[in-house]
Amino acid sequence: MVKRWEIGSEFDWCNDFVMASGSQTLLPEKYELFSTGTATLFALEKLLNHKPERRLRLHLPSFLCMHFATKLKSIFEVHWYRDLPNQESPDFNSLNTLPGDLVLAVNLFGIREGKVWQDWLLDHDDIILIEDHSHDPFSPWASQSTAHYAIASLRKTLPVPDGGMIWSPQNLQLPKPFSSKSFGAEKRLTAMLLKQAYLSGANISKDVYRQLELESDEELDRENNCASSSFTAHIISCLKIAEFRQSRETNVRQFINFILTERHSILMPLFHSWNPGYVPLNSIIVCQSKDIRDSLRKYLISQNIFPAIHWQQNILETSSNDPLAIDLSNRILTIPTDQRYSLDDIARIATTITEFLQTNDNTIASSLI
Numbered sequence: 103m104v105k106r107w108e109i110g111s112e113f114d115w116c117n118d119f120v121m122a123s124g125s126q127t128l129l130p131e132k133y134e135l136f137s138t139g140t141a142t143l144f145a146l147e148k149l150l151n152h153k154p155e156r157r158l159r160l161h162l163p164s165f166l167c168m169h170f171a172t173k174l175k176s177i178f179e180v181h182w183y184r185d186l187p188n189q190e191s192p193d194f195n196s197l198n199t200l201p202g203d204l205v206l207a208v209n210l211f212g213i214r215e216g217k218v219w220q221d222w223l224l225d226h227d228d229i230i231l232i233e234d235h236s237h238d239p240f241s242p243w244a245s246q247s248t249a250h251y252a253i254a255s256l257r258k259t260l261p262v263p264d265g266g267m268i269w270s271p272q273n274l275q276l277p278k279p280f281s282s283k284s285f286g287a288e289k290r291l292t293a294m295l296l297k298q299a300y301l302s303g304a305n306i307s308k309d310v311y312r313q314l315e316l317e318s319d320e321e322l323d324r325e326n327n328c329a330s331s332s333f334t335a336h337i338i339s340c341l342k343i344a345e346f347r348q349s350r351e352t353n354v355r356q357f358i359n360f361i362l363t364e365r366h367s368i369l370m371p372l373f374h375s376w377n378p379g380y381v382p383l384n385s386i387i388v389c390q391s392k393d394i395r396d397s398l399r400k401y402l403i404s405q406n407i408f409p410a411i412h413w414q415q416n417i418l419e420t421s422s423n424d425p426l427a428i429d430l431s432n433r434i435l436t437i438p439t440d441q442r443y444s445l446d447d448i449a450r451i452a453t454t455i456t457e458f459l460q461t462n463d464n465t466i467a468s469s470l471i
């Protein structure tokens with residue numbers, strides 16, 4: 103069979119991702135698994151809110167997935183503080199808490215360090231700090247956390263159909279899921295298996311597994327207090343997590359070096375360095391304008407490279423109303439360079455971007471005059 107080449111989008115499943123055992127030590131000592139990251143927070147709200155007639159106040163960073171924020175708004179009173187991934191740390195002056203408030207601190211793109219939050223927490227012992235490690239559940243920050251709670255949506259970095267992990271670095275009581283069957287995860291796993299067959303060259307239409315992915319997304323979205331699938335619960339301790347992190351980091355470094363060498367004024371990496379032990383979610387670039395970002399994205403898709411936007415944010419939908427976050431969300435693009443790909447793949451993505459830059463140089467130059 104002739105393999106199909108494409109980059110990005112949802113994970114497929116392949117038995118090569120597992121080893122006999124080995125990741126157990128990377129997981130927190132004690133944790134609960136829900137079907138999604140959002141479900142961990144819904145369940146935590148049930149555990150912490152002793153007066154259901156009032157909503158708990160939750161502070162969110164202004165740069166965040168707005169779909170996630172919208173869901174949180176349905177049960178929390180949401181407040182925003184400024185936290186932008188192109189700045190080293192959050193703007194703590196914009197984080198105005200009252201005793202009893204919940205604060206979500208996010209390791210944006212996996213390259214943030216926890217020290218600033220640990221220092222902030224020392225001076226704010228009347229709030230509940232929840233850290234979101236979805237972009238790297240195994241960073242030094244995640245493993246040395248001092249927060250009340252930490253969560254991670256596992257399917258953002260691991261090839262699992264579902265999974266939201268919650269643990270308590272302070273050893274507090276953890277919420278437990280109410281229901282045990284995630285239908286969304288079953289559909290997603292089927293999609294992952296079909297995608298693997300498709301990529302291997304089998305005569306399977308892409309529409310089939312894409313449709314299942316979309317349906318599973320909708321179902322997972324509705325499962326607000328459901329345990330993770332038994333597939334995820336059993337497989338996570340066998341995944342080659344350390345290896346995944348290493349290839350992810352190598353790939354991101356290689357891609358970012360390419361962008362830096364290219365030195366093109368219309369796009370640049372969002373970050374180009376990180377501390378030892380940290381692993382970026384992916385290669386993130388920032389374009390000079392939304393139009394350039396959108397046409398680059400379109401071109402990449404035409405070449406079977408599927409970049410994501412982390413995250414769309416505009417005034418028509420839920421927005422943090424932070425103008426700097428909105429501006430960045432208009433120009434940002436995630437180039438998939440995770441553990442699924444080889445250095446040859448990264449070189450091919452780089453060549454495709456160079457082609458885009460060359461073919462668009464004149465158009466872009468005239469649009470800038």
Ligand SMILES: Cc1ncc(COP(=O)(O)O)c(C=O)c1O
Binds near residue numbers: 140234237256265
């Ligand atoms: C940083 C971050 N945390 C948590 C979530 C929620 O995870 P899930 O989609 O598993 O509910 C998202 C969703 O996009 C996210 O981007």
